[in-house]
Amino acid sequence: MSGLADIADIGTDPRRGGYSRHVFDDAERQLREWFVEQAQRRGLDVHTDANANMWAWWGEPGDDAVVTGSHLDSVPGGGAFDGPLGVTSALQAVDVLRARGFQPRRPFAVVVFAEEEGGRFGVPCLGSKLLTGQIDPDRARNLRDAGGLTFAEAMADFGADPARAGRDDAALRRIGQFVELHVEQGKGLIELGRPVGVADSILGHGRWRFRFHGQGNHAGATRIDDRRDPMLPAAELVLAARRAAEAADDARATVGRIVPTPGGTNVIASAVDVHLDARAPERSRELVADLSARAAEFAAHEGCEVEVLEESFGETVHFDPTMRDRLRDLLHGAPALPSGAGHDAGILAAERPTGMLFVRNPTGISHAPEEHAEQADCEEGSLALADVLQELAR
Structure with a gap:
């Protein structure tokens, strides 16, 4: 045109x-x-x-x-x-x-x-x-x-x-x-x-931000069993979102953006923001509520914490x-x-x-x-x- x-x-x-x-x-x-x-x-x-x-x-x-x-x-x-x-x-x-x-x-x-x-x-x-x-x-x-x-x-x-x-x-x-x-x-x-x-x-669709808090540290000097790495529960959430959408009726769940802080290659992140887009004809908020509970479990297992913010939502x-x-x-x-x-x-x-x-x-x-x-x-x-x-x- x-x-x-x-x-x-x-x-x-x-x-x-x-x-x-x-x-x-x-x-x-x-x-x-x-x-x-x-x-x-x-x-x-x-x-x-x-x-x-x-x-x-x-x-x-x-x-x-x-x-x-x-x-x-x-x-x-x-x-x-x-x-x-x-x-x-x-x-x-x-x-x-x-x-x-x-x-x-x-x-x-x-x-x-x-x-x-x-x-x-x-x-x-x-x-x-x-x-x-x-x-x-x-x-x-x-x-x-x-x-x-x-x-x-x-x-x-x-x-x-x-x-x-x-x-x-x-x-x-x-x-x-x-x-x-x-x-x-x-x-x-x-x-x-x-x-x-x-x-x-x-x-119906909305956007949510999951912020996982851990402990920033050195990628080489910190032993695996001493880590509180928020990237791990963040990664588990990405996979859980896909599985939750597959199990729901005509739902979509997408993580299109992950933002680590401070974002260095040789740094264990102190925090990771996971931005989730979720859509479904019905019950999209319930799908995200279930994912929020799972995210809390993932975070606790790594010694981290998570907070969830709803950025937008429409029926x-x-x-x-x-x-x-x-x-x-x-x-x-x-x-x-x-x-x-x-x-x-x-x-x-x-x-x-x-x-x-x-x-x-x-x-x-x-x-x-x-x-x-x-x-x-x-x-x-x-x-x-x-x-x-x-x-x-x-």
């Missing part, structure tokens, strides 16, 4: 591969500038709200608007399509509607949500959670990145006022219906042989069935699929009629450089989005 080609050089990650674009960093700021330029070229009026989300309005802003969009940030070393495909498709849908001579009779906007992936401050969908009040603004302001900078400090450096962050009822009233297009993160459309699908639900989301069925009808019976990934649409679903479109991913891989979507499928997705928006905005 032309829009994706325009930003293909922004935020490339030479170490991990793919892209690393995180809220308020240089790459994400360049993407914001690109979005503003693209929106203004189309005659859209761009505003940034108190939570750093960007809104591009076709005509005057107003309540009960038809809104579409996604996000521009990525996970560390992520793919090119997760987030930006939804933004570029929204802009191209505007082009399609204009070419058709369509003029919306309802307010209409394209939105870019901030920090959807949580790649910098650890909480996913931070912009939409602040907008809807699903995270306490004081907690959000005090989130810290890997360098110790708070979200409030990063907002201020960006030029925003962190004191204004939080639930925005005026902005929420402007959302009458929200539709997000996203590359599929799985193989559902591959297996069905369809280029475009509709979301039915999002798995299973079932998209508005009327909206879902309407989208399917408009798209000639497009299949309805569950999503194992979280989205800003899932956050807004608690507040407003919300739907999602998926574009086929021939690799089935996401959050990695191999994530992909074919040009023809992307164009099909943009046309499908335009058809949906035209019907909603009549």
Whole structure:
């Protein structure tokens, strides 16, 4: 897609591969500038709200608007399509509607949500959670990145006022219906042989940090029976998480990040942080509670201690069935699929009629450089989005 080609050089990650674009960093700021330029070229009026989300309005802003969009940030070393495909498709849908001579009779906007992936401050969908009040603004302001900078400090450096962050009822009233297009993160459309699908639900999911405390010491001078090494219970937790997910119904449990302190090759760690992502249709918190008990046993066996912090959590989301069925009808019976990934649409679903479109991913891989979507499928997705928006905005 032309829009994706325009930003293909922004935020490339030479170490991990793919892209690393995180809220308020240089790459994400360049993407914001690109979005503003693209929106203004189309005659859209761009505003940034108190939570750093960007809104591009076709005509005057107003309540009960038809809104579409996604996000521009990525996970560390992520793919090119997760987030930006939804933004570029929204802009191209505007082009399609204009070419058709369509003029919306309802307010209409394209939105870019901030920090959807949580790649910098650890909480996913931070912009939409602040907008809807699903995270306490004081907690959000005090989130810290890997360098110790708070979200409030990063907002201020960006030029925003962190004191204004939080639930925005005026902005929420402007959302009458929200539709997000996203590359599929799985193989559902591959297996069905369809280029475009509709979301039915999002798995309940959360993030937890297990911090194992031990005794830092010398790797060569400390005998094995004298050690209190927190890396051992951390390693046992990684294996236990996989086994727990295998034993549960349609669950996922992933350790994607382990951070030892101090992190030297010839040093026994004094502490190890294990970051767990757990998802399941039901009982994901119970799965983590069981893992927490096991972690305490693993720690005690090594003479260590463990503390567990819930960083974020969301129940299973079932998209508005009327909206879902309407989208399917408009798209000639497009299949309805569950999503194992979280989205800003899932956050807004608690507040407003919300739907999602998926574009086929021939690799089935996401959050990695191999994530992909074919040009023809992307164009099909943009046309499908335009058809949906035209019907909603009549």
